[in-house]
Structure formats: structure tokens, C-alpha cells
Amino acid sequence: xxxxxxxxxxxxxxxxxxxxxxxxxxxxxxxxxxxxxxxxxxxxxxxxxxxxxxxxxxxxxxxxxxxxxxxxxxxxxxxxxxxxxxxxxxxxxxxxxxxxxxxxxxxxxxxxxxxxxxxxxxxxxxxxxxxxxxxxxxxxxxxxxxxxxxxxxxxxxxxxxxxxxxxxxxxxxxxxxxxxxxxxxxxxxxxxxxxxxxxxxxx
Numbered sequence: 661x662x663x664x665x666x667x668x669x670x671x672x673x674x675x676x677x678x679x680x681x682x683x684x685x686x687x688x689x690x691x692x693x694x695x696x697x698x699x700x701x702x703x704x705x706x707x708x709x710x711x712x713x714x715x716x717x718x719x720x721x722x723x724x725x726x727x728x729x730x731x732x733x734x735x736x737x738x739x740x741x742x743x744x745x746x747x748x749x750x751x752x753x754x755x756x757x758x759x760x761x762x763x764x765x766x767x768x769x770x771x772x773x774x775x776x777x778x779x780x781x782x783x784x785x786x787x788x789x790x791x792x793x794x795x796x797x798x799x800x801x802x803x804x805x806x807x808x809x810x811x812x813x814x815x816x817x818x819x820x821x822x823x824x825x826x827x828x829x830x831x832x833x834x835x836x837x838x839x840x841x842x843x844x845x846x847x848x849x850x851x852x853x854x855x856x857x858x859x860x861x862x863x
Contacts, residue, residue, distance in 0.1 A: 675861075676793065676860065677705055677793050677795050677859055678706065680794075681710075681758075681795070682695065682799060683709075683710045683782065683796070683797070683806045683809075684712075686829065687828070689721065689725075691800045692711065692799065694850060694853070695799070695853050695856075696853075697728050697729050698850075699729065699730075699731055699853050699857065700857070701730035703731060703745050704745065706742045707746070707747040707748070709748065709749045710779045712777070718752070719735065719751060721735075722749045731747050732745060733749065734747070734749070735751050736756050737764070737766070742763070742764070750777035753776055754776065755772075755781045756777050757781060757785040758790070762789075773803060779809055780805060780807070783806060783808075786818075791816040791817055791818065792817030793818070794818035794819075795818060796809065796818060797822075797852065797856075798810065798822045798837040798843075799828070799833070799852075800831070800833070800834065801833035801834075802832040803833060804836035805833060806836070807836045807839075807840055810842055810843065819844050821847060821855060821856075822847075824847060824849075827850070828849070834846075
């Protein structure tokens, strides 16, 4: 499927990156808490998150994370308009996609790599909609979700960060991303927030 790409952020002040897409699985709540708690309330980019969750239970992730960061956190809803400084969490059992017009879509289309939501689909949509102004971050998790997506981010000129082996509770997802050869930074968990600030705020 080919997306007609426009720049949904062209009315915002010029900065190197508009959006950060973060993927995590096993061990992800603590890792996400660490990254998000290190970002300031006035962080000038949007953050979209895929965390593999049990589809049988209502997710409390947005509530938990909102208590651990000064950023605003919400569970993503169909049609949400991207806002700077907001964190959008994919709901259980829904793929999260970023559209070229700066809105979010949720879909229950088929599982990708046995998971829904899929990091690959999120990263692909962010690569198509934001091109070189996107950052993908792969945190702790099992499996290889995100490997195709980080390649899409890289192909469109974006930047890719992966958590290092020493600090990842589960190194499957970061390792698979690193093995693609397109990861720009492999960082300890506690250094990822400061790297994002450097990239987004200081350019």
C-alpha cells in the first residue's frame, strides 16, 4: 500500500525531529518509565508507544506512566491529532498507525509476528509520514518485532536507537534491531532520554 505523504508538522517551528516511536515488550513498563521520566514537560516532539500487552485485560499503562513522567500520557484513540509533548499508548489488541495528516488510526487487522499492536506497523507508518524527522526506539522485549520497521525508518532518513544488552531485561527485540545494521545508537537505558533531548531539542 502506497501512502501519499505530506508533512503534517509543517506549521510548527523548525526542529530536527517531530515524532518518536517507541517499541517495547517484556520488561517494557519499567523501561518506558525510565525513558519518559527523563524527558521534560516541554519536550517539543510527539511520542507514540507500542507495548505488547495481554489483549484480555484493560490496560492501565497510560495511567501508570502518567504518574512517572511530567509529559501528558493517554491511551491512543482513533482520530487523535498528534500534539507536541503528548505520549500516545497503543491500546491492547489494536495496531497503532500514524497518518500523513497528523492523526492516529487504530486497526484490528491481522497479527504481525504474532503480535498486535505491532512495532513494525507503527514504525512503517511513522517512516512514511515523517521521513527523516522520525526517531525509532527499540527497548527490552522478546522476539523480533520492529526489525522491518527500523529499516523503514532508516530508509526514509530517520534515526534509530536500541537499548543495550547490559540494561535490557530481555534483549530479543533490541538485538534483532541491531542485527539489521541500521541502528544509529546502542545505549544504556538511563542514557536514552538524554539522547532524545540532545537530538530533538539541541539538534
